[in-house]
Amino acid sequence: MHRRPTALSLAIAALACLVAAQVHAQTAAATAELNRSNYITQIKASAAYALGATGKGVTVAVLDTGLNNKHGEFAASGRLLTGSNFSGSGAATDTMDRQGHGSHVAGLIGASRNSIGMMGVAFEASLLPMKVLNDKGAGNTGMSDAALRAIAGRADIANMSLGGSQPGDTSAMKYAIGKGLLIVAAAGNDGLANPGWPARFARETWANNQIIAVGAVDSRNVIASFSNRAGDTAAWFVVAPGVGLTSSYLGTGYASMSGTSMATPVVSGAAALIKSRWKTLRADQVANILFVTATDLGAPGIDAVYGRGLINVEKAMQPVGNVTTTSWNGRTIKVLDSKINPSPALGGIWTLAKNSGLKVIAFDDYQRDFQADLGANVTKPQALSLDQMLAEHSGRLQVTEQVLADGSRFTLALQMPEVQPAAAPLPFLGRNSQQKLAAFGYVSRAKDDGLEQAFGLGLANQYFGLTGTATGEALRGISALANPYLGLVPNAAYAGGSLPLAGGLRLKAGVLSSGLKPAWQGQFGLLADSGRAEAAVVELQRQFTHTALSLSWSGTQERGAYLGTQSAGGLALAGQARTQAISFAAGWQLAPGWALGAQAAFGRTPGYLSADSLITGLSAQRTQSWSLGLAGANRWVDGDRLTLSLSQPMRAVSGQLQMNVVSGLDEFGMQQRSQRIASLVPTGREQLLELSYGRPYKLASGQPLWLDAVLALRSQPGHQADAPSEAALMLRAQGRF
The missing domain is CATH 2.40.160 (Porin)
Incomplete structure (x- = not known):
């Protein structure tokens, strides 16, 4: 006997089809958003997202032309903090971007992951706009120095997609570094052998490894023709995608731009991901993790073109150096040296290992915590041979x-x-x-x-x-x-x-x-x-x-x-x-x-x-x-x-x-x-x-x-x-x- 479908069953079926269509549309939109944010794939940032690191709880100050707070990537995010205007024109709290550069930079750091347009590397980071360049994109070191002093103690990371050919006064940078700020600075777009300023300060002893100089590469990881090279700052220099990057712009639109100014916020976003996963890390530790986990490019090792190489978020989220834990009496134990080969008499240890009963919290050289499964070090029962x-x-x-x-x-x-x-x-x-x-x-x-x-x-x-x-x-x-x-x-x-x-x-x-x-x-x-x-x-x-x-x-x-x-x-x-x-x-x-x-x-x-x-x-x-x-x-x-x-x-x-x-x-x-x-x-x-x-x-x-x-x-x-x-x-x- 066949039953005829009722109106209710037809309605439920129609609703199920509608929901499935919406889910498919949302998935397609999210995929399109990620595809337009190809720099995320290039630096392997998705590995951080899989671990729950999204930039949440980290504040990134953007020292630039301001930020378009009306743009959909920022307006409803709840992550915009009240910044300051040091550009010399407008009210002290007027941080609206009317030039476009700062909004583009800010989007690469923290544009929302909302299946619209594009997404930032650290899409849940808080953004602190500091307007240090006027509406024509011009400014001076006095403006940026005032901003550095203002954000010290408020921000974790300062993104400086700006620079000049002269070093200028260093007192503000020293002050901010002393307060624990990590500064990520653009190397410059003059195709020179050395970075411009302030990025070149990274080599100074007083910088305490808290300044990262950033160069730009294209989608093939080849140094961009316009990018300044690592030169004498190679040990503190990394590269990131900086050619043809799409990000938020004026009004409700998006723009494609190139420059070390675009590569720099990609690195700032990566630093925010690391900091959001391990909030007790110091600024110099975050920088060092990015340095030692970068993918080597160019000549082997640290070289005068690519410096440390391309930032690699996937590796940065993995343990660096020895992985250790501690015994009850405080003895340091190396995880890789912890092994056991159970005899049949103690076969229950293998059962424990299979059931994840040997997972512990371990730490790398930066005291970052990781879950280590010591069950991987338990020898499996020998098969007949x-x-x-x-x-x-x-x-x-x-x-x-x-x-x-x-x-x-x-x-x-x-x-x-x-x-x-x-x-x-x-x-x-x-x-x-x-x-x-x-x-x-x-x-x-x-x-x-x-x-x-x-x-x-x-x-x-x-x-x-x-x-x-x-x-x-x-x-x-x-x-x-x-x-x-x-x-x-x-x-x-x-x-x-x-x-x-x-x-x-x-x-x-x-x-x-x-x-x-x-x-x-x-x-x-x-x-x-x-x-x-x-x-x-x-x-x-x-x-x-x-x-x-x-x-x-x-x-x-x-x-x-x-x-x-x-x-x-x-x-x-x-x-x-x-x-x-x-x-x-x-x-x-x-x-x-x-x-x-x-x-x-x-x-x-x-x-x-x-x-x-x-x-x-x-x-x-x-x-x-x-x-x-x-x-x-x-x-x-x-x-x-x-x-x-x-x-x-x-x-x-x-x-x-x-x-x-x-x-x-x-x-x-x-x-x-x-x-x-x-x-x-x-x-x-x-x-x-x-x-x-x-x-x-x-x-x-x-x-x-x-x-x-x-x-x-x-x-x-x-x-x-x-x-x-x-x-x-x-x-x-x-x-x-």
Whole structure:
């Protein structure tokens, strides 16, 4: 059934069309206004508008022929202040422009953004007209000096699109500069090598960097033929668009004019934008920001034609120099030096970073405040990669185990480097060997009293834990079954021993340390300086005919890391972390050549408080992990090996992070701080499934190879619930040629 439209629905539809048409017309008008104000695009002023900087709250005095206060760009703006007439003719408050120059200049500074005609660079700045030139455009330094004294303390910026060939008296300028006034002065239109006066005063020491000399360029950023050059005032000289600029004029009209007089108000407007965003800036700071952020033109660096170059508002609104913030105890922190690489155990930090929880207020060299997102300095969880899979599956390692004459076992892991190693080869490898010792382990034969000793480097997880039992030996190579808390001591050297107890139990104990000297690290290839850590472990094992059980306690102390998380600067965590953990593991020999293993571990790391970092503390962290592994050998051909594992990496199940950061400024520019507390429990649970198969193979030439394939599937990587699942496949053939 079809309903017939009612009169009301037709009226609503017509109104909607009318509104849409009006919006379109307004948008088109605004676009046309901006297009006629092409100097705004040329100096990239729209970047300031996007930050809310429009000139509001800043007063710009226009020392000129007056201002046409009847023009639509000014009349209804509410931004015209009562000025003064120093031109020598007319009433003291008669600032009406009857020549046109001053109105054109004022429009370029602050004409309204009203979708009509054109718009000023700082379209919400207050304008203070000071008539220092008569209706014929003539005047003298006495007139401008009187105006400078009058505006000192009333205006933030003085626009002086005027000048002469003689310097004149400087007392009024010195007085105004002493009162904190920024003076923007035209360089002159005589095509000379140096600016005219008063712009040329910018080079004087007493000017205190509070005078900006302005030259003109065309739409292609080429110096205008009429513009005076930077010359001996180059360090205080900038250029701006000054050829064919449209602006307000006499009556209700507009005019196109050229000259350094037109370029100067463009710079004054840019200065007003900066001042309106950061009202505590001094005049010399505003000028310096425009100087150091200008786009270089002409000869590289400060040159005698373009001086500093073309003003660039977009760059001027960005931080200059070091970007810093402060810790709770007042320590200065460089934002770019504040970094953190969370381990899976602290994946909640990445969640915090994604949700903009690490935004702070930071400051540049001019103490301007900016919002800095430290989340950009948080390392994203590593995706599955070939390098990672090679590392997990002994990319270029050759592992051999020898049983010595006395029954002791010696295990070697050798690395074949990409290039000949610089370190001298170990004696038992041979002088010409390209192999390099990566890890080793030694276990003595149990004596009559059942005692055994062990030591090694990089193979601690083959002695402690499930794979250190007779049943668990078949599960070696499944890295997921290793004790994750011993993994907090990377590439550890270890020493330990075991003794028998009643009831078939065996007690193991040992210590681990990653604090080897760099010389040893270089010799052992795979070892990297990743912070010093130590651990002590005590373990009870029980071996049955086809089953093994293991219960262990470990105490780990990290220096320079926190649960494997590396950090620095404002995001630095505690300098050391002590973790105690309990691990349960079991292994079963299901059938000849088949073994199954399971492991679960639970840890607790005490909290801490700190005043040197933006992260002022962590509560106690509770973590856990688990894994399952299946291994088969000699199933289809002699020497082949199949493994399957499913694991959850270490994950926080409780714990909070506390921050104390600068969150804003009050009306007086004083820093305001806030405290934030966030959970470190991540939103998801990563699970990693790995299937691998390897077998020996012999080429027709008799050359032996090892072929293997690894398939890895990972859900919720980094314990992030919204992270897409990952899959990776590695096919590899290894041989020695």
